[in-house]
Amino acid sequence: MRVLVVGGAGYIGSHICKALAERGDTPIVLDNLSRGHRHAVKWGPLIEQDVRNVSAVTQAMSDQGIDAVMHFAANIEVGEGQREPLAFWDNNVAGVVALLKAMERSDVLHLVFSSTCAVYGEPQTLPITEDEPRTPVNVYGQTKHVVELMLEDVSSRGALKYAALRYFNAAGASPDGEIGEEYDPETHLVPNALKAAAGLGGPMHLFGDDYDTPDGTCVRDFIHVMDLAQAHLKALDRLRQGADSFACNLGTGTGISVKEILDAVETVTGRPVPPTLSPRRPGDAAQLVSDTRLARELLNFSPIYSDAKTIIEHAWSFYARRWGLHPS
């Protein structure tokens, strides 16, 4: 299969490209490199282009003989979305409008869309099922929710079939340390904790230790990026086999607290990560944990790398190489 991976130079997109290539498919990356990295595109051609350029994307689909599309080209940092909402609406929503136009013109019918548990906002019940009301509490979650509504509408009236995959906390790196998470500025927990362990970038800020959780720190459902990649392949296969459109959560069903992650970072790296206690980050829910039944049922998906130790070992080996350290 020749798969157009929009945003394939970014963190999750590049891991999907690796997984596609490993099973014999060809990933064709379309990325404007605003956040992604040229060095993360290794398994097929890079078309340096913005997804909002409908005619260029249509041309790329026909030049490359594209069979299906995966979309990862979005702004994702919650705080940035609150400060610059229009940039988020433009890239995250107008980008998908343009992509759907190009797909329609090219007669490409299958789309795997990168969504998020942020579409649920503050959940009323845990673990979170796909039936949880979708009431996002920030711009990032709103843009993803609106795209899901658009996909529901467009696919109900035409030939488009899509899978919307609502990720919980993507983390880790490819097991061989070849690619990993590289945002600038970095806001995510695992890379920030590893940076602090490496003595880079100042102290680790712990955003609140008085949540109503067992150890007072937030609880998240961390899913290894290579597990996410496998779920994407299964979602694509399901669509290609003629299934209807669907949306499902991708998580492990197990909550891990921020403190537990910091402990695992200390164990894996052998280095202390003394956190600086900082105020709660606006919009952080106390606990976000996925119900995993639908992903198991629809995709026969169960994660294999998504325990804290493996996630951190793989991320550490990637950063150790990138930062020129020797993991101890």
Ligand code: UDP
């Ligand atoms: N967090 C933290 N320090 C950091 C980054 C994150 O304490 O430098 C906490 C954050 O408050 C949240 C959890 O770690 O409770 C996961 O945050 P992250 O930004 O990695 O993912 P999110 O859950 O926001 O998608």
